[in-house]
Amino acid sequence: NAGVTQTPKFQVLKTGQSMTLQCAQDMNHNSMYWYRQDPGMGLRLIYYSASEGTTDKGEVPNGYNVSRLNKREFSLRLESAAPSQTSVYFCASRKGSEAFFGQGTRLTVV
Amino acid sequence: LAKTTQPISMDSYEGQEVNITCSHNNIATNDYITWYQQFPSQGPRFIIQGYKTKVTNEVASLFIPADRKSSTLSLPRVSLSDTAVYYCLVGDPSGTYKYIFGTGTRLKVLA
Numbered sequence: 001n002a003g004v005t006q007t008p009k010f011q012v013l014k015t016g017q018s019m020t021l022q023c024a025q026d027m028n029h030n031s032m033y034w035y036r037q038d039p040g041m042g043l044r045l046i047y048y049s050a051s052e053g054t055t056d057k058g059e060v061p062n063g064y065n066v067s068r069l070n071k072r073e074f075s076l077r078l079e080s081a082a083p084s085q086t087s088v089y090f091c092a093s094r095k096g097s098e099a100f101f102g103q104g105t106r107l108t109v110v
Numbered sequence: 111l112a113k114t115t116q117p118i119s120m121d122s123y124e125g126q127e128v129n130i131t132c133s134h135n136n137i138a139t140n141d142y143i144t145w146y147q148q149f150p151s152q153g154p155r156f157i158i159q160g161y162k163t164k165v166t167n168e169v170a171s172l173f174i175p176a177d178r179k180s181s182t183l184s185l186p187r188v189s190l191s192d193t194a195v196y197y198c199l200v201g202d203p204s205g206t207y208k209y210i211f212g213t214g215t216r217l218k219v220l221a
Contacts (some may be wrong), residue, residue, distance in 0.1 A: 004153075033209055042197070043154070043211040059210065090153045097144045097203040101153025 002026055006091050006102035013081040013109045021076040021105050023091030031094045032074040034058075034066060036087040037104075043090065049074055081109045114198045119216040128185040130215050132198030135179050140202040143174060143181045148195045148214070157196075158183070185217075193219045 007022045025032065030051045035043040035058075045058030049068040063085060065077045078085060086109045091102045115133040122128045134143065142161050146154035158165060160172040160181070171184040185192055195214040 031209075035211070042195075042213045045208065045210050048208060056208070058208065088151075092153065092209075094209060097142045097159045097199075097201070098156045099146075099154070099209060101155070104151070104153055 004091055004093055004100050004102040006089075006105050008105060009103065010106050011108070013078075013107065015082060015109060017081050018077065018079050019081065020078075021089055021091070021107075022073070023075065023102060024073045025091075025093040025100070026072065027093060027095065027100065028071065029093035029095045029100075030071070032068065033092045033094065033099070034064075034074070034076045035090045035092065036060065036085075037090060038087050046076065046089075078107075081107075083109045085109050114200055114212045116196075116198055116212060116215045118213065119218070121218045121220060122188055123220050124189055125187050128188050128192070128217060128219075130183045130185075130196055130198075130217070131180055132183070133180045134198070134200045137178050137200050138202065140204070141178075141200050142203050143172065143178075144199045144201075145170070145172065145183045146197040146199070146211075148197065154197060154211070188217075188219045190219050190221060193217060 004025045033048045034046040037043050044060045047066040049055045052071045055066050067075045089105045092099045144159045145157045148154040158170050158172045165172045173182040195216050197211050197214040
């Protein structure tokens with residue numbers, strides 16, 4: 001039982017490049033989330049998906065798109081990366097009040 | 111979603127009991143209170159959840175007064191390994207999908 005798995009763990013992008021962060025959960029949870037965490041700061045919600053086929057904006061959605069591919073997978077896409085998007089990205093799935101997090105993707109945009 | 115307010119940081123010494131209080135003045139009837147712990151370079155980890163009065167597990171206790179406008183996470187006899195950021199969240203577990211974290215409390219345990 002792997003829980004929430006994120007790929008890749010580390011990534012360096014040049015400004016303007018695009019990439020997709022992958023997230024998969026094996027706990028059969030309906031809701032999934034993407035957060036970003038800047039150094040020394042709290043988590044900020046980017047997008048979430050209450051169930052397969054639905055996605056909604058969180059606190060900081062600009063510059064990102066998401067896809068809820070199926071119940072297991074929820075991907076985050078940066079279409080044109082900017083240095084301000086340098087951060088650690090966490091994916092999570094939730095059941096009831098308990099959320100389960102992946103190990104994070106450390107993204108640097110130069 | 112109810113907004114929460116916590117102290118930014120706290121220091122404690124090993125072996126002491128630590129109490130972190132969270133204010134949530136506009137908590138709704140169906141809302142539960144949930145606490146998470148986050149170590150550096152890791153995602154947050156669920157610690158404890160409660161609705162009212164007191165909840166205790168192997169890690170912590172959660173005290174919730176009758177008006178539910180605040181809650182206190184109690185960590186008994188902390189060790190250096192309890193140094194982390196602690197987040198309080200409030201929401202309806204059956205209907206609150208916009209799961210937003212506050213700023214958290216940075217706890218530093220000193221030897």
